[in-house]
Amino acid sequence: MSDITYRNLIVDGLWHNNQALVALLGLCPLLAVSNTAINGLGLGLATTAVLVASNTTVSLIRNFVRPEVRLPVFVLVIASFVTAIELGMNAYFHELHKILGIFIPLIVTNCTIIGRAEAFASKNNLRRSLVDGISIGIGFTLVLLILGGMRELVGQGTLFDQAHLMFGEAARGFTLKIENFRGMLVAILPPGAFIGLGLLIMVKNLIDKRLAVRAMAKTDYAEEMRGLAS
Amino acid sequence: MNSRLSILIAAGILASFAVLGTSLVAFTHLATEERIVANERETLLRSLYALVPRENVDNDMISDSIMINATEFLGGKETTVYRGRKLQQPVAAVLTTIVPNGYSGPIKLLVAVRYDGSLGGVRVISHKETPGLGDKVEESRSDWIYSFNNKSLGNPPLDKWGVKRDGGVFDQFTGATVTPRSIVQAVKNTLLYVRDHKDALYDKQTASPTTDKQG
Numbered sequence: 001m002s003d004i005t006y007r008n009l010i011v012d013g014l015w016h017n018n019q020a021l022v023a024l025l026g027l028c029p030l031l032a033v034s035n036t037a038i039n040g041l042g043l044g045l046a047t048t049a050v051l052v053a054s055n056t057t058v059s060l061i062r063n064f065v066r067p068e069v070r071l072p073v074f075v076l077v078i079a080s081f082v083t084a085i086e087l088g089m090n091a092y093f094h095e096l097h098k099i100l101g102i103f104i105p106l107i108v109t110n111c112t113i114i115g116r117a118e119a120f121a122s123k124n125n126l127r128r129s130l131v132d133g134i135s136i137g138i139g140f141t142l143v144l145l146i147l148g149g150m151r152e153l154v155g156q157g158t159l160f161d162q163a164h165l166m167f168g169e170a171a172r173g174f175t176l177k178i179e180n181f182r183g184m185l186v187a188i189l190p191p192g193a194f195i196g197l198g199l200l201i202m203v204k205n206l207i208d209k210r211l212a213v214r215a216m217a218k219t220d221y222a223e224e225m226r227g228l229a230s
Numbered sequence: 231m232n233s234r235l236s237i238l239i240a241a242g243i244l245a246s247f248a249v250l251g252t253s254l255v256a257f258t259h260l261a262t263e264e265r266i267v268a269n270e271r272e273t274l275l276r277s278l279y280a281l282v283p284r285e286n287v288d289n290d291m292i293s294d295s296i297m298i299n300a301t302e303f304l305g306g307k308e309t310t311v312y313r314g315r316k317l318q319q320p321v322a323a324v325l326t327t328i329v330p331n332g333y334s335g336p337i338k339l340l341v342a343v344r345y346d347g348s349l350g351g352v353r354v355i356s357h358k359e360t361p362g363l364g365d366k367v368e369e370s371r372s373d374w375i376y377s378f379n380n381k382s383l384g385n386p387p388l389d390k391w392g393v394k395r396d397g398g399v400f401d402q403f404t405g406a407t408v409t410p411r412s413i414v415q416a417v418k419n420t421l422l423y424v425r426d427h428k429d430a431l432y433d434k435q436t437a438s439p440t441t442d443k444q445g
Contacts, residue, residue: 035361065247066240073247080251084258091262094269156362185362 006131013135019112020143020197021204026110030144031193033103035155038162040148042096043103044141046085048134050107051116053081055133058121065122074117075108082108095165112140147196153178155187278312281342281351282322287314291324298431303423305330305416313432320345320432323424326355329416333408334358337367341417343424345432348382351375352417357409364409374401374410383421391418 019025026047033043057077065073086104090097097104107113116136121129153159163174186192271292278291291312298309305328312324322344329337337357342350352375354367366372377400383391392398393411402410424431 065243066236069240069244072244076244076247076251080254083255087255087258087262087266091265091269094266094273098273183362185360188361 006128009128009131010135013132013137014139014142015204017136018139018143018204019115019136020140021201023112023115025112025115026140027197029103029106029110030140030147031190031197032106033100034144034147034151034193034196035188036152036158036162037145037149037160038096038166039099040144040146041141042093042100042166043107044137044144046089046100046104047107047110047113048137048141049085050078050081051113051137051140052130052133053085054078054113054117055121055129056126057081058117059124059126059129062122070122071114071118074114074122078113078117079108093166099162099165112136143197143200147193147200150196150199151187151192154184155192156183157181277340277353277355278314278324278342281324281340281353282314287316287321289313289315296431298427300423300427303419304328305336305419311431315432322350323431324350325420325424327416327420329412331408331412331415332357332359333364333406333412334360337409337413337416339413339416341420343421345428346382347421347425347428348380348385349378349417349421352378352413354413359409360406363403363406366403366406367409367413374403377401378417383418383425388418391415 017023020027020030029043029047034040054074054077058074061073061077082105085107086097089100089104116132120132124132149159152161157178159176160171160174163171167174187196274292282291291314294315295310295312298304298311299307300309301307304325306326309328310326314321314324322342324340324342327339327341329339335358337359338355340353340355342352344350353369354375357365357367359365359367366374369375386399390397390399392414393400393402393407395402395407396411398414400410400414
């Protein structure tokens with residue numbers, strides 16, 4: 001496994017092994033909180049913080065935690081971090097916490113986190129686990145942000161509504177609004193989340209396919225040239 | 231022997247992580263508790279002052295609160311009443327009315343009734359109404375909730391306390407009548423209750439120290 005470079009770790013986390021688009025993990029918070037871009041960003045950042053904390057901790061303790069108690073220990077670590085981060089959010093981002101409130105404890109049930117602890121951090125050193133946590137977390141956050149933005153734009157005709165909850169009063173101006181657009185309700189309702197995620201997966205697969213075709217064409221071309229030369 | 235030892239070690243590891251995890255949570259709790267309480271108080275004060283202007287009262291409305299039981303009129307099992315006074319004279323009472331029959335579940339309101347029986351205003355604190363339809367009762371989504379400002383039991387007359395579809399004076403929303411209808415009904419009931427229990431509501435004797443409950 002050590003032949004995976006940091007660059008690969010980042011590309012995997014953001015794209016090839018994106019937990020939301022490829023692994024389809026963590027759907028419960030993903031679908032529930034992606035109704036506006038700011039909600040998505042808030043939950044994504046909280047998830048990233050938990051993921052980084054749990055990945056580094058699990059990596060640090062990987063050598064002396066016995067295999068038979070490995071999973072309960074991971075769950076304990078994750079649950080403690082989630083609770084601590086929830087308290088911190090309540091203290092420093094109180095308004096945002098009021099909106100995301102019930103979904104923060106649900107981060108514990110996000111399979112991505114225990115999945116990365118078990119599949120990666122428990123087998124890799126601190127630095128690699130840290131990079132993995134950050135890139136997987138950012139990949140998840142980006143999907144939440146994009147999906148939230150799509151649903152908000154189609155559903156209520158705004159983008160970055162309530163940005164001040166996260167960035168302070170100065171951010172009120174971030175909000176974009178399409179005038180005279182009442183929005184399509186379905187995008188905000190739960191079905192909109194599934195449709196939106198489906199569209200995102202479709203776009204990703206299309207891009208992957210196009211890249212694969214291009215890569216294939218390149219090798220064909222190279223072989224042809226070699227054939228001509230001989 | 232060996233297997234027993236290994237079980238003990240495993241249990242010890244698990245136990246020490248339980249202790250570490252709990253300490254982390256306990257420590258964070260201690261570090262943030264004060265700020266969280268202050269935040270909650272701040273949020274509550276801000277919503278109270280939006281209904282009863284700060285300059286009209288000189289007491290601490292949060293500590294000057296009582297709990298009352300009047301489910302029939304006020305919806306909730308227990309309703310908190312924050313009393314605003316100036317120079318010991320009653321100014322307004324803010325009730326945490328619950329609308330029991332929202333379109334999807336109960337709706338929590340703050341209803342401010344001045345001492346003369348007129349409404350200082352109404353706000354929706356929490357609800358589960360349909361986004362885009364029923365959620366127009368939120369202050370941030372439409373001005374509808376302001377239509378209660380300064381209304382009282384005589385203005386409009388009692389039989390006009392309803393949405394327009396029912397012959398009343400309050401607007402309903404296209405596609406959502408249930409939400410505004412039930413809120414109008416709950417506000418009216420609150421006014422009726424306050425009219426009949428006005429003196430008891432402001433009674434200093436009934437003032438019970440509810441500050442710890444707010445904490």
